[in-house]
Amino acid sequence: MDPARRRVDGAPARRAWDVAVEAHDLLSFSGEPIAAGLTAEEVERVEGRFGFRFAPVHRAFLSIGMPRGPQWPNWRTGSVRSLHRRLQAPVDGVVADVLEHDFWPARWGARPVEDDTREAVARAELARVPALVPLVAWCYLPAVDALPEVPVLTVERSIVSVVGHDLAHYVGRVFSGHDPEQAAPPLRVPFWSDVAALLDPTRRGLMDPARSPGTR
Numbered sequence: 035m036d037p038a039r040r041r042v043d044g045a046p047a048r049r050a051w052d053v054a055v056e057a058h059d060l061l062s063f064s065g066e067p068i069a070a071g072l073t074a075e076e077v078e079r080v081e082g083r084f085g086f087r088f089a090p091v092h093r094a095f096l097s098i099g100m101p102r103g104p105q106w107p108n109w110r111t112g113s114v115r116s117l118h119r120r121l122q123a124p125v126d127g128v129v130a131d132v133l134e135h136d137f138w139p140a141r142w143g144a145r146p147v148e149d150d151t152r153e154a155v156a157r158a159e160l161a162r163v164p165a166l167v168p169l170v171a172w173c174y175l176p177a178v179d180a181l182p183e184v185p186v187l188t189v190e191r192s193i194v195s196v197v198g199h200d201l202a203h204y205v206g207r208v209f210s211g212h213d214p215e216q217a218a219p220p221l222r223v224p225f226w227s228d229v230a231a232l233l234d235p236t237r238r239g240l241m242d243p244a245r246s247p248g249t250r
Contacts, residue, residue: 050182054094056202061101064209068099072109080109084121086165091182091201092175105171120168125160127191128229132156137192139228163225173197173204176223185220187230194230196220 061068072080077096081087088096100110107117131137132152138145142159146152166174166189173188186198198204199220206212220227 048182050090050094053091053182053200053202054098057095057205058098060202060206060210060212066106066209067102069102069110071097071099073097076110083114084118086121086167086177088167089175089177089179089182089184091184092167092169095201101170103170107168107170117168121165123168123172124166124174124189124226125157127189128160129153129156131192135192139225160225164223166226169201169204175201176226179223181221183221185223185227187223187226189226192229193233194226195233196227196230 058068074097077088077093096109100106100108102108107120109117128137133149136145138152139159142155146155164179165177166187167177169175169186171188172190173186175186176184183200185196186201186204188195188197198207199216199218203214203216206214
């Protein structure tokens, strides 16, 4: 097996389809309404309209069935404006904290004095990190990532938390009360995992002055 297809604990990574099926099986216990899955054409239309690519596990999940509860994005007939706003929310939230609460990772270099310059630099830096695609409510999956066991993140401005080691783990915890112990830490999502580490008192966060810009 390709080493890139192994988790950090050395175990083989599961296929995206397997994780998505498990997530749907767990979701079925919640009573959440589920519509027909997105077709390949519908997925391509969404990705072309909004300029991102679903992670394979996210694409598989939506192709099996599209949850239709009020907190789930409606990729088939939902408002384009609403979906765009949800896609932009993680970046816009971080930028808001850059401007209003002095959030400034050390790796971004010297913090500009002027608000306009500070925002421009922040948006340029955030354009280089993985885009986050809304899963449900304030929870997101990283876009594109080929590994099916990418974590589910909750993002509110610069407050980021890992709420599921993967999609099935998240759905089990939140919708069916099934929360098995995980054998390994969640996979890392560049930048977003570093921000999540700010909430962990046992680790230095990316704004720690002892960290050099560009280190992890």
